[in-house]
Amino acid sequence: MNYLDKSQLPTLADRLNHAMSERDIKQESLAVAAGCTQASIQKLSSGKSKKSRFLPAIARALQVDIDWLELGETPTDQFSSDRSRRLRPKDGTPFVLGEISPWDDLTPLDDDEVALPLYKEVEIASGLGRSSVQIDEGRKVRFSSYTLRKAGIDPGNAACATNTGNSNHPLILDRATLGIDKGMTKIIDGQVYALDHDGLLRIKFLYRIPGGLRLRSFNRDEYEDEDYTFEQVMEQRIQIIGRVFWWSTLNPSNTSLLA
Known part of the structure; x- marks a missing residue:
């Protein structure tokens, strides 16, 4: 992300439109994320609105610093350990929770750290491909x-958990690490959830519809909506693991290193 300073992008609308262009995200997709x-995004991008309780969620969806988007303050170090303490989510939806790091049993935790378990798909021992x-x-x-x-x-x-595939590209990249509540x-x-779909780990936006x-x-050009009745939800063992509150933006040039 190219963080232009306030002299180049003086208004919230300027910065929002710049971030949308950099991320190649349209208003409709940003609104969903x-x-x-979409009317809220349109008002902000046109300058008709200068404030919104959705700004933290918009910043998260665009993967940008909220202080830059809202105030024009250029971040000096995108991965500073102090950065997570500067961010001020206003709607309870975090968009950046600081840098993550894999660790092993030999790596001591700091006083303010907690070790979170990592979910993955595991083949059942019966060998039936499940x-x-x-x-x-x-x-x-x-x-x-x-x-x-x-x-x-x-x-x-x-x-x-670890995201796989491009169904939510470019919002959530393949092999991105996800935080789940x-x-x-x-x-x-309209919120993102991690699901256990009959043994498959899936990351999807969820909506309630009549009877299901x-x-x-996010990548609706390639992936159509999937509607399930409550009976199908039970039959296909669709279970909500939790809401996705954070995801990493690491995009390594050699993805084989993460396999």
């Missing part, structure tokens, strides 16, 4: 417990 209406979403006992991810609490997330309910399984229309549930991908 931020959980607001899988199950289970915790990977060999891997964990470190987070600041302070940051989780400030985001309203009980560290005991937090977990991580297992304490939030209630469906809020809609699964939506």
Whole structure:
């Protein structure tokens, strides 16, 4: 992301339009990702509105610094350890929770860190080609417990997972690490959730529809909406693991290193 300073992009509308262009995200897609209406995005991008309670969610969806988007303050170090303490989510939806780092049993945790379990798809021992979403006992991810609490997330309910595929590209990249709040399984229309779909780990926007549930991908050009009745939800064992509150933006040139 090219963070132009306030002299070059003096208004919120200027910065929003610049970020949308850099991310190649249209108003409709941004509205879906931020959980607001396209009219809200249009008012902000045209300069008709200069404030919105959705700004933190919009910044998260665009993967930009909220201080830059709202105030024009150029971040000096995108991965500074102090950065997560400067961010001020206003709607309870965090968009950046600081840098993550894989660790092993030999790596001591800092006083303010918590080790989160990592979910993955595991093949069932019966050898019938079936899988199950289970915790990977060999891997964990470190987070600041302070940051989780400030985001309203009980560290005991937090977990991580790895995204696969391009169904949510370019919002969530393939192999991105996701933060999941297992304490939030209630469906809020337009929010992103981690699902266990008959043993498959899926990341989808969820919507309630009459008599059932809609699964939506950010990449709607390639992936159509999936509608399920409540009976189909039960038959196909679709279970909500939790709401996705964070995802990494690391985009390595050699993705084989992450396999």
